[in-house]
Each structure stands twice: as structure tokens, then as C-alpha cells.
Amino acid sequence: MFYRESGQFKTSYPADQAIFPIAQDRWGIIAVLVVAYGVVPFLIDDYWSNAVFLPFLCYAMAALGLNILVGYCGQISLGTGGFMAVGAYATYKIMTTFPNADFILVVLAAGLITAAVGVLFGLPSLRIKGFYLAVATLAAQFFLVWMFNKFGWFYNYNATGQITAPPASVFGILVTGAHTHPAVTYLFCLSFVALFALLAKNLVRNRAGRSWMAIRDMDIAAEIIGVRPLTTKLSAFAVSSFYVGMAGSLYFAVWLGSAEPTEAFGIDQSFLVLFMIIIGGLGSILGSFLGAAFMVLMPILLKNVMVGSLGMAAVTAKHVEILLMGVLIIFFLIVEPHGLARIWQHLKEKLRLWPFPY
Amino acid sequence: MKMRNITTGLAGAVLTMTVFASRAAAYELVLPSFDYRTGPYAPSGIPYANGFADVLTLFNERDGGIGGVPITLVPCETAYNTKQGVECYESVKNTPPSKALVFNPLSTGITYQLIPKATVDGFTVHSMGYGRTSAVDGKIFPWIFNFPATYWDGAAVFVQYIGEQEGGMDNLKGKKIALVYHNSAYGKEPIRTLEILAERYGFQLQLLPVDHPGQEQKATWLQVRRERPDWVLMWGWGVMNQVALKEAASIRFPMDHFIGVWWSGNDSDVVPAGMDADGYLAGAINAPGGDFPLHDDIRKYVYEAGKGSGEAEAIGEVNYNRGLLSGVFAAEAIRNAMEIHGTKEVTPEMVRDGYESIDISAEEWVEMGLPDFAVPVKITCEDHGGPRKVALQQWDAKEQKWNLVSKFYDTIADVVDPLIEEDAMAYAKENNITPRTCN
Secondary structure (H helix, E strand, C coil): CCCCCCCCCCCCCCHHCCCCCCCCHHHHHHHHHHHHHHHHHHHHHHHHHHHHHHHHHHHHHHHHHHHHHHHHCCCCCCCCHHHHCCCCCCCCHHEEEEEEEEHHHHHHHHHHHHHHHHHHHHHHHCCCCHHHHHHHHHHHHHHHHHHHHHHHHHHHCCCCCCEECCEECCCCEEEECCCHHHHHHHHHHHHHHHHHHHHHHHHHHHHHHHHHHHHHHHHHHHHHHHCCHHHHHHHHHHHHHHHHHHHHHHHHHHHEEEEEEEEHCCCCCCHHHHHHHHHHHHHHHHHHHHHHHHHHHHHHHHHHHHHHHCCCHHHHHHHHHHHHHHHHHHHHHHCCCEEEEEHHHHHHHCCCCCCCCC | CHHHHHHHHHHHHHHHHHHHHHCCCCEEEEEEEEECCCCCCCHHHHHHHHHHHHHHHHHHHHCCCCCEEEEEEEEEEEECCHHHHHHHHHHHCCCCCCCCCECCCCHHHHHHHHHEEEEEEEEEEEEECCCCCCHHHHCCCEECCCCCCCCCHHHHHHHHHHHHHHCCHHHHCCCCEEEECCCCCCHHHHHHHHHHHHHHHCCCCEEEEECCCCCHHHHHHHHHHCCCCCCEEEECCHHHHHHHHHHHHHHCCCCHHHECCHHHHHHHHHHHHHHHCCCEEECCCCCCCCCCHHHHHHHHHHCCCCCCCCCCHHHHCCHHHHHHHHHHHHHHHHHHHHHHHHCCCCHHHHHHHHHHEEEEEEHHHHHCCCCCCCCCECCCECCCCCCEEEEECCCCCCCEEEEECCEEEEEHHHHHHHHHHHHHHHHHCCCCCCCCCCC
16 A cells, blocks of 8 residues: 555666665655654754664665675674774874864764775685675674774874874864764764765675675676676775774764774674674665664663663663564564565565565 | 553653652752772772761761761762763753762772863862872862872882882982882873982883783783882782782792782782782871771661662772772861851862862861861862871781881972972963863
8 A cells, every 4th residue: 555656657777776766655755755854853862872773874885885795795704893993093194193184084084994905805705705705804893903002103192092083174174072062963964874884785786796796696697697797896895995984983983982903893893884784684775774773772772771771770771682682683583584675675665565465 | 541540650650759759858968989899890999889878877967967968979880981980970960959079089090081061060079088189289180189199109108118118219229119000090190200210229120911891911910020129019909809819829929029909909909819918018098997986877877777789898998998088088177168158058169179178187087987087188179189198008818907017108209299290381381271270
């Protein structure tokens, strides 16, 4: 009923190949954007910004990046935390070296630097595959975090090895530091994520994305039909790391404000983002968002329900939360091994035929 | 139909509850407690959280709160994780009616996160014996307190103690001192001070980082065994402490040459190593043991009434006493705030003033039921660091108790103070802060 497409005719190829060929989807996404841009900024406070929206947006960005590499190109990576660290430290070094640089440029530059590092660590993917590649990227994770701990130059030789984002602005409006308005930081991250999600969606639909998927599905066959593994794999690493680097930049400078390498960019960070895309859906842009929402917002929701509404003790709630998260992950993966995005897809198929399924 | 009944019932219940809640809206003092009873840091976090909760429950039960106003404790589980700490801060800071009067993050990482945020939002942070050392400078960090001692003072005191044991500071020349530290902002805090002290006294400093969560230290202690340092200092936390003690025992490192910072000296840290931990030293900013009159009150008013947050046997553990101490300071600050501003309905701003007028003499410690529990503390507008004195305690594995084995040493002011000045100024410059004037 809701997805009845009768009467929607495509009269041109562009209309047929649109990102959202169904009108209802189009309106849905427009409604989401209108709410995100037009309603949320007026209601947002520090809690919603710092505890809910910023973590969600930063992780969504990281999940997008990792999904390009793992979901679309089939190269398993456990180095996300390390690449986020590259983005964060690049941001820090640029911000402290050029204090007046516009922060949009800083984030983009941090992404580019991470892309270069990503290509470097993507080189082994030309020779090794699957779990062996995962181990190679794991080495990247440990090496990068070790490096940021070891060499004082990266943290400007300060006493604690912590990096702290100095105040920076975009068009004269502060986006980092403690004096920011919650709506500003939210809108800044939202714009980055929305823009680059759109870019990613288009990227995976064009030649680059098709060759990534060809490599993912069967690399030998892809090579035979003329897809060059070298450029394809490395471009996937570059684009993925670009996204992850920007995610690390926003994560460190806009959301956290300060970070220490071992805690903020540790191996659990890599796993967290990997779980996001597995639960959300490998090879799906929507899945990156759903996965990030599930892994970031679900614990907060559970906590607020248990402590806030049910009045449980904080520690009991924490234990139950850890337990419930595990149960929910297993539940969703049993119900739909292809992730939340696939559940949505099934639901949509059903809704299109409803109430006369066959 | 049944479903609808339940829903109506629930809605009714919620409605009545809100009505009651609004009717009973007397003023309360909101004190958040950043706990970690889960994760690898729980062995250190649980006794602290219990001590903090118990002493505040005691004030409620025995004295009806502070100045007659009851205290509401708002626990939030951080798991010693910075991100969860930020979430906790945002969720509890505006808790009505008084808002969060003071934050005790019990994590150097979370403290670093909160310093800029709390300063802008106008909330007091008391990072008692942890956090950013240069917060001693009240002119640049008006909202942050870190008395009674900082890590840099700790490092200076340990070097003095070592010098004394070696028969004079001159004998430190050529000695090897290793620092086993948690590889985080917390563990790295003392490094700069130790480096300068190493230069001044001519000892050799070896840095041995241990990564989160600290369970894997085989390589670290193998290195200790190979390099044979004369003394080992440790900045550890959580399970890292227990593991370090066991590893040190397994390479037969002499325990009386192994000094942990005051966060590496809880009972739960040494008990797992058994008799091997005998003689292990740790810094102390409060006395160990559960025989103070205030402890008896806690047993009587809190535990006998079934309101204790832990086991009665754990009363008097080192970290328990430390949680208790931070509760005592918070109560003292609130009492001061009520006096200064002449109101029972104190706000976070007033409590900050209360902290700045904390002045507890030895006699007042006795009056509080804590004779010789800690050194006299006096905080002013410029000085948020207080006495900055540290003693050493030693573990007696036979008796299963800690004993203070030294006097309270003063810090080495001519080394630490310029460092604090430099660091505070660097912070002020980075963040465009003009030091406020104190009169």
C-alpha cells in the first residue's frame, strides 16, 4: 500500500537509474533530511549532540569508509582504528601548524593524508587475500598506534601524549573546542556525512564501484574481463581510508576534543566499526548508517531505559546492557545474516506487494 | 482489551508518580559518581565508588545531609572509558534541582576531556590526586581542583625517598630507575618530571609502557630482568597492578625497591600475589585502615541499616578510603558554600567557591573522626593543589595490611613548580585564556 508504484512511469534512462527510483523513497529521504536540517538543530542540546548525534555521525562516516573497502571491494581490514588515528593526528598537526586554516580544508586534508597512508598499507592486498590480509591490516593498526605513542613530533612533545583540538572555525563560526554550540557541531558533521554518503552512493554505482564489486565477487574473473587489480584494490583502499580519515578527524576534533592514541584508536575501535558494517549490511550505504546507529545508539537507549525509566542500578544496567547487546547482535544475524539493510529491503519488497503478496 | 488496560494502568502510574515527585520537590544536593564496576579497571574502581557512596550515605543517615539538605548520589557507569565518561557528564550535569555540584571523574583521561567542557559550562571538577597536574594553577583553571597531590609531586617524592634509602641524593648518580606505566595520559604524566630529576641527580631513567588493559606484561618484566634497574616505579591502574605484582614476584624483583603510585596500592592489587608481595611500597595521600571513628560510624549508620554499597569487610581498603576522602572534601566544600553564600540551596558556582575556601587543620580532621587520616589542606583562589605532600605505605603480607612507613614528604618545588607554570601557560596560550586575578 505504502509502496504502491502504480502510476510511476520512467520515461528516460536517468529516471530509471536514479538513486531512489521509487517516489516514496525519494520523499522519505527528503523528509529525513528536512528533519535533520530543519528540526533537530532547534531542539538539540549538549546531551543530544555529544552523546547521541555526533558519535552516530562520526561512526557512520567510518562505517561508510570501511564498507567501501570490505563490503564493496571484499578486502577485509582491521586497521580502521589506526586509520582514524592517522586522520586525527593529521588534523591535530595541521591545526597547530596553521591555526587559521578553515576547518573544512583541515578535514579534507586529513582525509587525503589518510588516503595516502591507506594506499601504503593496501599494497599487501595485491599479494595476499582474505584472513591473511586481515592480519596484515591488523599490523597496520598496531604499528600506527605505536607510532603515535612513540614519536613526540606527532603530539607536539606535550607531557601526556594527549592531543587536544584547539578552537577552529568554518566561515567564522567555531566548530571545535569547548565554546561551540551543539547545533553547529551537529550541522557540520551532518553536512560532511550527508555529502560524502551521496558521493559514496554514486561512486559505488559507477565504473569504480562496479570494478570493486567485480574484484570482490571473483578476482580472477574480474582480471580476465579487464579489471586491473592493482588500481582497483588500491583505489578502494584510498577512497576507504579517505572516509575513515575524515571520520577520525571529526571524531577527534569535533566530538571528543582530545584523545589519546591507545584508548581512542585501539583495536576495539577497528572491531566496533567492522561489527557496524557486518550488522548493518556489507555492501550497502544504508547499512553503514543502520549499523552505526545500532552499535552507538542502542547501548545509550538501553542505558536510558534501564537507569532512567526502570530505575535500575547503574552497574546492573551496564551488565544487562553488555548482555543484551550480545543477544541482539546474535538475534539479528540469525534472523538476517546479511544485516539490517537486508531486513529493510525484504520489508520494502513485502510492502510493495502488500496486501496481495504472492 | 487487556493490552489497553495495561497501558492505561501504566500511564496512570506514571502520572501519579510525576505528581508525587513534583509534590516532594524539596532541595537536594546532587553529587554524581563516575563509577566503574565493570571492565578491567573494576578492581580499582569498585572500592573507590563504595567509599564515596558510603560516606555520603553516612552524612544523609547521621546528619540528615549537609546543613540539613539531603544528598542525592547519581551513579553513572563509565567503565574507565573516556567516551562513556563524556556521555555520563552530559547526562548528569543538569540533574535537578541543584545540578551536578562537583564531578569526581576518577580517570585522568575523562578529566582531560572535562576540563574545557566543565570550564565553559561552569561545573567544578575535583580530580583528587590525578588528572592534569597544572590544574594546580587556580588562575588558569578556575573550575578544576586536584588537591591534595599531583603526579609530578608523587614522582618528586619517590625520588627523594629513593635517595634517602640509598644514603643521600648524591648516591643516586649512576643508579637505574625504571618506570612501568599505563600507556595513557595517566601513566605518562610523571615522565617529564622524572626526566628532569634524572638529569639533576644523575640517575638513569628507563621507560616501560604497558598497553591497555595491562594484562600482558611478560615482555615488560623480561626487560626489567635483563636491565636490572635498582628501583622500579609504577603508574598502574586496574588489573595492571595485580599482574605487575605477580610478574615482579616471578622474576624475584625485591619488593621493597618497587614503588607504585597511590593508585597502585589498593589491597586488591597486592593480595593476589600472596606472600610474594610482602614489602611492596606505594605512595599514599591518605592513611590506610578501617579503624578511624568515621569508619565506625559508617558501620553503625550505614551497614547496620543495610544501606552499605559493598561488603563491610572491605571498609578501610586504600581505595575505599580514597573515595571516602573525596566525599569528605565534597561535603566540606558544600558546607563552606552554604556559609559563604548564606543559603542552603547551593549551586555549582557556589560549591566552586566552597572548594576555594577549604581549610582543614589537623584538629578538624580529628573532629571529623579522621585523626591523622590526611595532612591539613588549605585551598585558595590561586592554589588548587593544596599541600602536595605524599607519604609511602608498605604492604605487610603476613598481617594483610598496609602501614605508613614514612613521613609525608614535600614535593621538590624548584623542579615541579616551574614545570606547572610552563604547562599551565602553554594551556592558557593554546586556548586563549587570560589568567584571572585573585585577591
